[in-house]
Amino acid sequence: MKIPIQRQVQFFFGSRHENSNNKTVLTYGHGDVIRGQEERWEPDLVPWELKVQNNKIYGRGTADNKGQHTVNIGALKSILETRGCLGFNSKILIETGEESGSPGLADFARQQKELLASDVLISSDGPRLQPERPTLFMGSRGSIVFDIEVNLRNGAHHSGNWGGLIANPALILSNALSVIADKRGQIQIPEWRPKTLTNSVRMALADCEVDGGEEGPRVEQDWGEKNLTPAERVFGWNSFEILAFTAGIPERPVNAIPGTAKARCQLRFVVGTEVDDILPALVRHLEKEGFSNVTVTPADRGVMQATRLDPDSPWVKWAANSIKETTKKKPAILPNLGGGLPNDVFSEILGLPTLWVPHSYASCSQHAPNEHMLPEIAREGLEIMAGLFWDIGLEDFEIATYQ
Template structure:
C-alpha cells in the first residue's frame, strides 16, 4: 500500500534487515579526511563512486560542481517532479575530521563500522555520513512506497566542511539559480537528548581572535627586574578578566543581545540540556545569571579562552617573559552585530587602560548567527510531522549552540532553514571512538521518512516565493 505507514514500515524493515548498516559501513570505510592533503583523491572518490550512484538510482540527475577555493568538488543532485511543487534543498558533507587511528579503543577503527556495547563506532557515523545517509535512505523509502516524492528535491554534498567549507559561499552565490528552493531541510549536529527528536532553526555565530602583548625583545631576570618592568602575562590575564567575570558573564554590552525574544524563551522552557553519561556536569553558577542552561547555550552568547601562553610552560625559568598570547572565541546569537565585535573589544580594552593589547583576527572560518522564528508555520509543520511519527514531543531549539555555515543558506540563498539532527552530544564527534546508538539512527530514518512523505502530501504551509 502506498501510505505513510507503509513507507515508515519499509524504513524499519530496511534498517532491521541490515541494509542501512551495510550502506553506512561502506561509506565509513572511505577515509575522507579533508584535513589531510593526501586524501584529496579520496574526497572525489566518495562523491563519484558512492554518493552519485545512490542518488541516480533514485531518479536524481547529478553533476559535480567545481570551485577554485575548494579542495574537492561539490555534488549537486536534483529530482524535479513538477514546476508547481514545493522544492526542498538538502545538504550534507562527506568529509570527516582526522581518523586518529591509534587513539581508538582496542578493537575499534575509524574506517570500519563496528558494533560494541550497543553502539555503532566509526568516523563519520555522527558527523556527517550517518546523517546524510539517513536522509537519502528516507527519500528512497518514500519513492518506493509512493512511486514518487511528491515534491522537488535538490541536494548538495560538500567535502570541505571540516576545513571551514572553502568555496561553499562563493559557489552558492554563483549558482543561486541552480540551488533555488523554497526551504532547506538538512541534518547535522546533535539532538538535545539522544532519545528526543529535535529541530533547530539556525546556529550561533562564531568568531575567533588573538590577543597579544609584545612588551620587549627578550626575557629579563625576575630578581633584577621584577617590580620595574611590566609582565605581559599579568597584563593579558587582566585583559581577559575585564572581558568576563569570574563566573563567565560577558562584560562587553555589544557582545550580547538586548533581550531574548518571547518565542525563543517559550521553546527553550521545554528544553533540558543533557550531554548524557559521558558529558560534563553543568555548572549552575557559570555564565549569564538569570538564564536557564538551555537559554545560556542556545539563546545567549559565550566567551571562551581556547589557549593562553606566556613564558615557556614546558621549562619555566626565572625571567619576566617578553610576550603573552591568547586565542579567544566569541559564540554569539542573532542580535549581536558581527562587524562591531572587535571594535567594541578595542574600545573596552582602551577604557580599561589596556591599550598595549593587540587584537588580530585568525585564519579560522567566521560564521554569522542565524535563526528563524520558532513560530514560523513551516517550523510548526515539521514539529507536528516528527511528533506524529515518533509519538514524542520534539525539542525546538532556536539555533544550534555550535556553528554551521547556515548563514549561506539564509543570507545567500534566502531560505528558511530547518535542521533535524540524528546525533547526540555524547557521540565523541571529532574525537576518537565516534559513535551513535543504532536506535537513534533507526528513529531518525523513520521520522525523516515521515517528514518527506508529508512534504509530498500536499498538506504543507503555502510557499511564499
C-alpha cells in the same frame, strides 16, 4: 555533479525533478571531517574504520556529518521504494570544507542560485538537546575566532634577575581576559550582550532541558549568565571562550619571564549581535580598562554568521507536527543551535526557511577521539526523516495550513 570552486574544495550536487508544481526540498551535508587523532582513540578502535561496539557506531564522521546525511539519503530511498516517487523535487548538496569554515560555499550559492532554488532546506547536523528526545532547530549561533596577544620583548629573561623589574605579558594578558568575562563567565562588554531574547524564543526554550547524556558533562548552575535558564544561555545568549593560552614553553617550563603571551579566543553569538563591531568593541573595552598594550587580531577562519527562523513559522509548526506523529514524542524546538553552521548561505543568500533535525547527541565525541553515533538515534532519525519526506510529498500538502 561534482563542482570545484576553490582548490581542494569541491561540491557534489544531485537532483531529482518530478513535477514543477511540487515543492522542492534542498538537503545539505558535508563530507569532510577533522583530523583523525588516531593515537588518542581506544586501543581497539580506528577512526577510519566503522566499528559497532558497546551499542555505538564508532568512526570519524559518524556523527559529524557523514552518518547524519547518510540517514537522510536513506530516508529518501525508502520513500522512492515505497511510493514509487517522492511526491516532491529533491536537491542534495554535499560540500567538503565545512570544518574549515565552508570556503567557497557562499560564492557557490550566489553563482548557482537557480540550480539550488528550493522551497525549504531540510538537513541534519549537530546534537539533539537530549539523546532520547527528537530535536528541531532552525539556525545556528554565529562564531568568530580571534587572538589576544601581549608582545613586550624578544626572548625570555631570568625570573630571579628580572622578576619584579619587568612586566610579565602572561599576567597582563590574564588580567585583560578577566575584564572580558567575570568569574562565572558573564560577558562584560556591553556590545556583546544580546537584546534579541524575545518572548517567542523564551517560550520555545521553556520546556527544553540541556542534557549531554550519561557520559556527558553536567550543566553547572553557577556558570554563565545568572538570570537565564541553561537553555537560554546556550541557545539565546552569547558566550565568550578561551580556547588556548600560551606563554613561555608550557611543555618544558623554565625559570624565565616570557616576552609574549597569546590567547586564542572565540565568541559564539546570536542573531542581533553587530558582527562588524565585535572586535572593535573588544578593543574599545580593553583600552577603557587600561590595556592599551594588548593587540586583537582576527584568526584566519573568518566569521560564521548567526541565523534564526522564528519558532512561529508555519514550516516549524508543520515539521514539529510531523515529528510528533512519527515518534509520538513532542520534539524540542530550538530557535538555533548553540554551535555553528553555514546556515546563512541557505537562509540569507538563497532565502530559504531552514529546518535542521539532528541525529546525534552532545556526548558523541565529535572533534575528539572515539567519535560515534548511537544506533537508536540513527534508527529513529531514519523514521523521522521518512515521515517528513512522506508528508511533504502528499498530494494535498499545503504549508499555508500551518499558518
